Amino acid sequence: MTTQTLTRNQGLVLDVLSHSQSPLSAYTILDKLRDSGFRAPLQVYRALDKLLEFGLVHRLESINAFVACAHPDEDCHAHGITAFTICETCGKVTEFHDHVIEDRLKGFARDRNFKTGKTTIEIRGTCAGCA
């Protein structure tokens, strides 16, 4: 887990995500970075690919959006499966790890000789503040 130096584009994208209260789509990020010189979706997607690889950003599959990792210093994606709650009202995302769930999923896969790649766990609903 070496400290990773980000390129300008990667830094800009991460900065936008880090300052957002809710997940952002790639195109929303693009719009926010037009003034910084971004012109095309690919600039965003390329930066996101790297940030995902570095474990600094998560992709929320169920809403086609991206969020900055809440624990960027802990090499989050190396600590097993990350699960999320996503408030459909305010967009608030909470990130958590649960070893019991992880063991159950790994066990199920192992029992069937299924080689696990990326696992998605996302709970959509309403957060305490929005209830």
Added chain:
Amino acid sequence: MTTQTLTRNQGLVLDVLSHSQSPLSAYTILDKLRDSGFRAPLQVYRALDKLLEFGLVHRLESINAFVACAHPDEDCHAHGITAFTICETCGKVTEFHDHVIEDRLKGFARDRNFKTGKTTIEIRGTCAGCA
């Protein structure tokens, strides 16, 4: 949980999904139903919406595709969270329910006063046959 009569379009879409060995995108379904008179994406999406509502079809969020429920007679979506393994090589999907996982997720949500809506659990990887 009354027996549901499907409309013509709903029946056609379900039939295509039921006979497929792997998940299908809405546009793939559309292509397969051109000969049956389908002309526009909305015809597929509308049928899918209903089939999802009836619990006869599942949407795989991580691959933007749809699959027929493996247990259509058991009112699948009423029996808690459905989890999936998805083979990225052959497309094979396995559907399972795990009460331990479900209890953990429900517990996490309850502890935070998060009102749970739909929950997604999807494991992408390689199935035994493709390893």
Added chain:
DNA sequence: CAATTGATGTAATAACATTACATTCCAATT
């Protein structure tokens, strides 16, 4: 019959993501 409701047909558009290709940057090696 009139009114309501759910389903359908069609076109247009929006939203999300990738391919292709040319160029630039930068560090390592000669």
Added chain:
DNA sequence: AATTGGAATGTAATGTTATTACATCAATTG
């Protein structure tokens, strides 16, 4: 200093997934 090779970037075009808008049709019901 010049060369070179890999990573990153810029840009345009295209591909894929999903929704909005509006007109029409069919079954139900009071």
